Amino acid sequence: VGGYTGGVTTIIPAGCLPSWLGGECWPAVQIDTTTGLELSAESDGYIGIEAGYKIESGSINASYPVAVELTYPDPSTVSPGETFTISSQYAVDPSAGFDTNFTEIEAYVDLVFDVYAQVDANAYTLGVEIFNIPEETLINNDNMDSPTEIVGFNRDGDGQLSIGGYDIDDIGALVSEITSNDYMELTYTIPDIETTSEESPPDSDTYTSTGETEFVSMQVDGDTMVTQAIYEVAKIAAMAAGIPPILWDFAPDSFLAGDILAFIYYDLLDVDLGLDWDIMQSFLWEPELMIKLATSNGEEYTFAAGDSIDLEMPDSGFDITPTFVLNNTFTNNTDLAIVPEIELTYLGLSIPLFDLNVGPFPTDGPLELPIDIFPPINYNGSFALGFDPFTMASFSIVPSTGPGAEPVPEPATMLLVGSGLIGLAAFRRHRKQVVN
Numbered sequence: 001v002g003g004y005t006g007g008v009t010t011i012i013p014a015g016c017l018p019s020w021l022g023g024e025c026w027p028a029v030q031i032d033t034t035t036g037l038e039l040s041a042e043s044d045g046y047i048g049i050e051a052g053y054k055i056e057s058g059s060i061n062a063s064y065p066v067a068v069e070l071t072y073p074d075p076s077t078v079s080p081g082e083t084f085t086i087s088s089q090y091a092v093d094p095s096a097g098f099d100t101n102f103t104e105i106e107a108y109v110d111l112v113f114d115v116y117a118q119v120d121a122n123a124y125t126l127g128v129e130i131f132n133i134p135e136e137t138l139i140n141n142d143n144m145d146s147p148t149e150i151v152g153f154n155r156d157g158d159g160q161l162s163i164g165g166y167d168i169d170d171i172g173a174l175v176s177e178i179t180s181n182d183y184m185e186l187t188y189t190i191p192d193i194e195t196t197s198e199e200s201p202p203d204s205d206t207y208t209s210t211g212e213t214e215f216v217s218m219q220v221d222g223d224t225m226v227t228q229a230i231y232e233v234a235k236i237a238a239m240a241a242g243i244p245p246i247l248w249d250f251a252p253d254s255f256l257a258g259d260i261l262a263f264i265y266y267d268l269l270d271v272d273l274g275l276d277w278d279i280m281q282s283f284l285w286e287p288e289l290m291i292k293l294a295t296s297n298g299e300e301y302t303f304a305a306g307d308s309i310d311l312e313m314p315d316s317g318f319d320i321t322p323t324f325v326l327n328n329t330f331t332n333n334t335d336l337a338i339v340p341e342i343e344l345t346y347l348g349l350s351i352p353l354f355d356l357n358v359g360p361f362p363t364d365g366p367l368e369l370p371i372d373i374f375p376p377i378n379y380n381g382s383f384a385l386g387f388d389p390f391t392m393a394s395f396s397i398v399p400s401t402g403p404g405a406e407p408v409p410e411p412a413t414m415l416l417v418g419s420g421l422i423g424l425a426a427f428r429r430h431r432k433q434v435v436n
Helices: 222-241 245-250 411-419
Strands: 002-005 008-012 029-032 035-056 059-063 066-073 083-092 097-101 104-125 128-142 148-153 160-163 166-170 175-181 184-189 194-196 207-221 257-260 264-295 300-304 308-312 318-351 356-358 377-383 395-397 430-435
Touching: 059 318, 066 264, 083 264, 097 207, 097 264, 194 207, 207 222, 222 264, 264 308, 300 308
Parallel strands: none
Antiparallel strands: 002 035, 008 029, 035 104, 059 097, 066 083, 066 430, 083 308, 097 194, 104 128, 104 148, 148 160, 160 166, 175 184, 184 207, 207 264, 257 264, 264 300, 264 318, 318 356, 318 377, 318 395
């Protein structure tokens, strides 16, 4: 923007005197009348608020270490067309099971300030430079890759509540308490339930785990609340009758509990009313190991580990490839229960001056009202955990006769060999394929 006016102006042009005046010459006389201002500037960037959140529905980590044994007869004892049996046994490692982690929430609000500005300026008056600013950088705050935090909640799963980049408290221990008056208190705890499955009972492949937490609790001092309500009604009546309100400042907080002359404290009956919000989770995992046998002649057989299967021996035998698949069902049952409670204590007396304390005497703990007064909010879901199939190396079974079988000895040779095997004619060998 701007510009200049004027320039170099000749006041007296160059010239020479006549010879009869001596012939002297002189140069032109000029002045610079340049006046004005030129200013150029450029900038880019942005200023704003960046917010984001992430909610993870929880995590499940499960493992199922197992050893499997496949047993089949010596192929040389099986002729083509005969049926033979492949049986299986398996043993699950005691470390099998699962663990769970509760839903996690992450949220943040950041200030993003990325600005660059540069200026170039010149000013002249009658040819005299007043100032010159050559490409001066005014602002260069490039923090686009690291915004300034305003507030963060469990950012990057660090378990922290932070403001301006400073940690406030550990989320796992963070408890916010709101006291609205002398007789009501509300406590909120961020839920964090982690469970580990119990060992599966004998002869069973089921695993279970449970966990619960109280995340909201409201406590009301019942006798104080009733007393305060009566006081408010009495105040209105007293003011209408002309009784000074200042007299009520000496009244105790409760008819049933208070102090006498500020050094004798009594508690005839203390009634606490509670309303708790509890999250309860129970999990059930039922894995079932399946064995799939694929033969080189295109057949496929599937059966549960621990069972057996019958196959027919082909003329030339075949290769068998075992694959293990873990069918399983994982069930999640989560309840949000609202549980009313009543807790009573009675006959309490305290005189600190004489170090005397009597009671108060509690009842048998909080009395929980029937839970169906406030029906629980349920989530029930079942799904399969994603285990990849596991394929082992193939093994071959070749019959006693037929293509690929070992040659049959001549009768004389068979007789010679047989004479040394008398008494072992009924012996049959078994072969085992052990798979881990």
